[in-house]
Amino acid sequence: MNQSPLLLTDEQMQKFITEGFLILKTDFPESFHQAMTAELGKVYDEEGNPGNNLLPRIREIQQAFDSPVITGALTSVLGPNYMLHAHRHGHFNAQPVAGGWHKDSYWGYSRMRNHHPWWAMIMYFPQNTPIELGPTSVVPGTQNYESRTFASDEVQGEAFASGEAGTFALIHYDIWHRSTPNVLGNARYMLKFEFMRTAVPTKPSWNNLISEWKEPADLALPIANHEDMWEETWNWMSGKLGSLANTAEANEEKLAALATALEDSFEPNALNAAYELAKYGAPGVKVLLAGLHHERLDVSRTSTYGLSIAGSDAVSGLIDALDSDRSETVQHAIFALGELRSYAESALPKLVELLSHSDATVRIAVVEALGILSNSSEIAVKGLITALSDEDVQVRFTAGLSLSRMGAAAAAAVPALAAVLDDENRYVRAHALEALRYIGTDEAKDILIKSLFNSRWCSTTTPANSFYP
Template sequence: MLDTKYLLTDEQMIHFITKGYLVLTNDLPEQLHRRVMDKIYYVLHEEGNPGNNILPRVPEIQQFFDTPTVKGALTSVLGPDYYMHPHRHCHYNRPGSQTPGGGQWHKDGYWSSMRSHRPWWAMIFYYTQDITEEMGPTAIMPGTQYYEKFLGDRGETLLPTGKAGTMVLVHFDLWHKASLNVSEFDRYMLKFQFTRLREPENASWNHQSPDFPVPDGLPAQHPNLWQDVWEWLRAAVPESAKKEQPVQSPQELGELVSEASETDALNASYTLGRMGKEGIAELAALLSAGTHLTAERAAYGLQAAGSEAVPALLELLAHQDERRRGLAAFVLGMIGPGASLSVQQLIERLQDGSSWVRRNAVEALGMIREPVEQVVPALTEALLNSLQEETNDAPQAGSMYVSQQSYIKNKIGYTAALSLLRTGKDGDPKQVVQALEQALSSGDRYVRAYAAEALSHLRTEEAIDVLVRYCRTSRWCSDTSKASTF
C-alpha cells in the first residue's frame, strides 16, 4: 500500500490546477539512470527510435514509474486506479540539433473526442541525467493548459531543470516545446502519458482544507474554472452560485462567451455555469445556436453546472447539427454519474449518423457508468460494431475527425475499449470477455492495448486465459535486433 506521505499536498494540487505542472524528483541510484541511458543510446543509434516500444525495449524504465514518488503524484491527480497509456516516446535532443529557439509551441495530440479542463489525462517528462537549461529541457508555459490559442509573448517560458530523476508532471493540455540544446551532451527525456479511469469519489491527495488560495504569478485569473476543477477533484457538491451575484446579467455574460479573448470567454462561461437555472439556460442557448467556438466554450460552462444541466442537455442531444449533439454528449460524460438519467438517450445516440456523435456517446457512457446493466452491453455492442466496420473497410461517414487524430484508426472502437476498461469489471464477464477477445485482433494498436488491459482488470479465469494466449503470440523480445544472430 502506498504511504500517504508521498501524496501531494493542497498547495501542490492548487499549483497543478492553476499552473498546470509540478516538478518532482525520483530518488533512485545513479547507476540505474546510467544503465537506462546506455541502453537508450544503443537502441537509438543501432535500431532507431522504438517509439511506443521504448518500455519493452528498455524494461528498466518501468522502475522509474513504480516509485512511491511517481505513484503518489499520479494517484493525487488521476486517482488510485490510473492507467499508463500505451503511447510512450523517448525524446532525444542532440547538441545543436534543434533550430534556433527550439521547436514549435504545441499541445500533444489528444486521445478523447475533446480536450477536458478537468484532469482526466496527465503526462510525465522524465530526465535520466542531470539536466541544465543549456541541455535543452522541454520548455513549458505555466497556466496555459486551458487555452486553445497560444498566448505568445504574454506567456511565461519555464525550463525545468534538476538532478537525474527530475520529472515534470504536467496537465495533458499544457503548451510546451523542445528547447535548443547548446551543451556538448546528448539530452534524453522519456514522455509517458496516463489517464484516470473514473471520476473522483474523494480527494486522493493529502487534503486538509477546502479553501482555494490563488497563487501569484499567473498569466490570467480563472477563479470559477479553477474552483470547478478543485471541487470536482475533491468530489464536492458544486456550488450552483456564488454568494455574491456577478455584476453582469446572464445575457451580458453570454455575449462575453463569444469574445475573442479566451480569458474573458472562459470566465464568463464558468460564471454562467455557477448561476443556476438562468445561467444554464443561457449556456444551452449558446451551445444550440452560437458559433462552433462559442458552443464549445458553452459546453465547458455546462459541465460546471452539474446535474442541474441534464434536462437542457437531453434536449440538445436531439439537435439537428452533429456538433451540438456531440457537445451535449461530451458534457453529460463530464457530469458523470450525476447524468445517469441520460443513459438511455445516449444509447440511442449510438445509432447516430455521425460517428463523432457516436464516439462522444460511447465515452460519456463509460464515464457515467450506471446503470451498468444498460451501459456495459451497449459498450460491447459498440465495440463489436466498430470491429465489423474494420473488417468491411467501411469509412466512418459523417465524422468531423476524418483528417484529425490520424493516430487512432478506429476511433469508436478505441473509445469503446477505453470505456470498457472503465466499466467492464462491473458487467457480465462472459459478454465483456467475448467482445474484448475480438478486439485483440483490431487493426488499431490502441484498441488492442486497451482490450488487453481491460482483460487484466477483469481477472476472471476466462479473461486470463484469453490474455495469456494473446501474450504468447505478441511477446516482444528485447534482445532481438538487426545485430542479433538468432
C-alpha cells in the first residue's frame, strides 16, 4: 500500500474552513476493523476504558493513524510536523438518548480559543456506524463560536459521522458537537485523538492548485456565513500573514455601523463586524481597540479576533492594553499580539514581564503567545523556562507545548524540561517529553529515551495476564 500521505484537495480544504469538519474513511479491510472492535470490547469488559493508554493497549489503532488518509488529512490541516497529543479517549455509547451539545475543553482546562486551526481532532469509528448506532454529530460552521448560537437541541443541518467501519471525522478542535441516540443498543466505539500544529504555516500543506479563496459551491450553513473570516483563514494557512489588513477604506458612517455591530448579541454578526473592521487600517483598528476595552467581555473577546489579523496598525494599542487593570483585557491583548507574530516582536520584553502577573490566566496567555510569536528568541526561551516552574499547572504544561513549537531554538530549556519529568501532572510530563522530541538535540534525545524506558508500560500485561506468556 502506498504510504505517502493522501493530501486534501482545495475543495476539501474549502469545506473544512467553512464547515469545520470533513468525513473521511480509511481503506483497511473489514477484518482489520473487526479485530480492532473485538479487542476494544475485550479491553473494556475486562479492564475498563484505557483512556490515554489506548494506543499501546490496542495496537491496531496506531496502524489506522499511520494510514495515508489520516496522515494526509492531518498534514493538510496542521502541517507536516503535527503533534499527536497525549490526551486520548475511547468513547463507548449504548445510550438511547442524545448527549448535550458542547465544545471540548483543553484536558480539563480553558483557554482563549483560536479561529486558526492550530488544533484538530479525529473521531474514529472502528465498526459500521449507521445513524441508528449513535455516531457523533456536529453543527457545521460553529467552530468559531464561543456561544452555542442555536436554541434548540435539534439543529437543522446537523451533520453525522456515520458510515462504514474506518469512517472518521476530522474536525476543527472547537466545533460544537454531541453524541446521538444509539437506538440499536449495540456497542458503539469512537476513538478520539487530538493533534496540534507545531509550526506556523509558510505555504499550503495540502494539494493546493489555486491561490485565491473560493467558497464551496454547495455551501449551506445552518447558522451564518463568514466570508472575510474564511478568506483570512485560507490565506493564513497558505502562509500569508495579515492578508486582510489595509485592504479597504471605510467612511465614518460605515465605521459607526460596524462599531454597533460589534455589540450585537448574536455572535456571528459581531464576528463579521470584527473581521471587516480589520480591513480598514488605522480607523478600523481604533474601533476594535475601543471594543477591546468594552465593559462587556464578549465584545472585548470578539474585538480581539479582529485585532489579531489587523497587522502592524494594531500593535501599539495592544501593547498599551497590557497595562489594563482588567485581566481579561490583558489576556485578550496577549492573544492578539501572539497571532500577529512578526508584526509584534517589539512586545516580547513586556510579555515576558507579565510572567510575574498575579492572574494565572494572564500568565497562561503569555506562555501560549511566546510559542507562536517568536520561534527563535532567547528572551522567549528564558521566559518559558521560568514558566515551567510556575505554581499553576496550566502555565507549566502550556510552556512545554510552546517549547515544542520552538524546536531546536529552545535547546537551552533541556535541563528545565528534564526537571519537570517528575511533575505531579501527567500533561506537564507529556508536554515536556514532546518538547524534548521536537528540540531534538543529542542531550534532549538521551533524556527522552531514558525517561521513556524508565516508564515503559507493557501493553499485554493485564490482571488476567500478569507475566506469562
